[in-house]
Structure formats: structure tokens, C-alpha cells
Amino acid sequence: EAGVAQSPRYKIIEKRQSVAFWCNPISGHATLYWYQQILGQGPKLLIQFQNNGVVDDSQLPKDRFSAERLKGVDSTLKIQPAKLEDSAVYLCASAGLAYEQYFGPGTRLTVT
């Protein structure tokens, strides 16, 4: 089966610019997660979707981050405007009924 797809793989932007990341989960996985992984740290959950509804966005900085999963399949995560501290790898994961998460390759964001 195909894995979780993410694009782009790398992105370099200047602070105050905007950026968007795309994720396509494993076919049939209803749950989709976006994580932020800062170098040397564990992944931090930003938002969780169940189909096209938000289950948890308690750790999403809503003043600058937004995410959507309009048709319950692929998802986009946006940052506007970006700050230097947003430099990180953004990981998308999907899960089926058994909670087992499968991660995409991630997008490495550098904010200069």
C-alpha cells in the first residue's frame, strides 16, 4: 500500500512570509495528524482530524497556523506569517481504527 505523501520536502522562506504544506494520507485512514518536530525534540501534535472534522487543535498557534481537510482525505497546513522559531520539520501522519500512526517523510522548513 502507498504510504503517507507530503510536499514539498524542503522549503526556505523569510520571516513574515507565508507557507503551505500538503499531506495525502494512506487510503482509508480516517485520522490525520500534523506534528511539528524541532531539531533534537520529539514530535509535538499541532492538530488532529477525524475525517474532515477537528478532534484536537489545542496546541496549534491559531494566530498564525491554520489547517484544513475539506473532503476528509488530503490536508493542508498553513503558516502566515512565519517566525524564525517555526523552523522545524512538519510531519503528517495518518491512522486507521487501530491507532497505529504512519508518518510521511516530512517537510523541512527553514525560516530566515
Added chain:
Amino acid sequence: GENVEQHPSTLSVQEGDSAVIKCTYSDSASNYFPWYKQELGKRPQLIIDIRSNVGEKKDQRIAVTLNKTAKHFSLHITETQPEDSAVYFCAASNNGNQFYFGTGTSLTVIP
């Protein structure tokens, strides 16, 4: 919210020896505890998981134990090999929701 602590942060073992990584959690509602292996520049990969209705689970050289009363769980790797070298993360979740990750353990297996 949940707080997951992981120890040690770094671990070096001789090839063939065992490695043990420990995690504690704070939220008694957590009932799913996965372990991930992350090689440098790669994505986290699920290597084993355990649910709160089980005390131990084994998969070849890897095992995980869970003590619900004490709120801690551990990863055991036996007969370590150089390819086991990576960063290992534990996590805790409530029914697949609200995943909280530990800070990671960098394991080095010395040939």
C-alpha cells in the same frame, strides 16, 4: 494535559548487549503507548506498541512492558545490533487522540 518523560536521553551499549529505555506518563486516561524509531533525517517508524489491557508485548528482539499503577512503560531491545542505532521516542495517547511524545533517547550500538 499529558506529560511524558523519557530516560535516558543518550544510551551506548556494546553490540549483543541489551538496551532499556523508560518512560513515565501522568494522565491515567492514556491507554495506548507506541514506540517509534527515527533514524537521522528519516521519518519516525512504529516499532511496537502496547495497550492498557496488556502488561507486556514482545516482537522478536523487542519487548515493551507497561505498569499502569506506576504509570510507566519501558522498551527492551535484546541482542542489539549496529542497525539498532537511532533515536527512539515513546508516546502516550488516549484512544488514538492527543498523542504526547517523550523527548527521545539516542541509542548507539558499538560494534
